[in-house]
Amino acid sequence: MKDSITLHPKYGLNPTLATCFYCGKETGEIALLGNGYKDEAPRNLCVSLEPCAECKEKFKDYVLCIEAEGDESSPPLPSGRWLALRKHCFKSPPNDGICFMSHELFMTLYHQVQSAA
DSSP: OOTTOOOOOOTOOOEEEEEEEOOOEEEEEEEOGGGGGOOOOEEEEESSOOHHHHHHHHHEEEEEEEEEEOOOOOOOOOEEEEEEEEEEGOOOTTTSSSEOHEEEEEEHHHHHHHOOO
């Protein structure tokens, strides 16, 4: 079954409290990781790149640019570093307000933002 969860042999549903990738606060959601997490899940864990309600409101006029590794054949693997840039800086901002960037592009953009500040 596509939407089923495989229980962890030792920790069962293996729950964790979800935290926001951007602010680090708890989102109020409980993620059931089951066997998808190798060990016992920590008390808090970031399980999504979707901003929490507070960050979504805070960054509604921004594009969240996340440094990530990977290519088109696999999902991006975020490094943990990100920038928020106003949507008007983009010719065509992404619909979900999130874009992934290679390390090189991210660093170029980061240095430009730093020199403008």
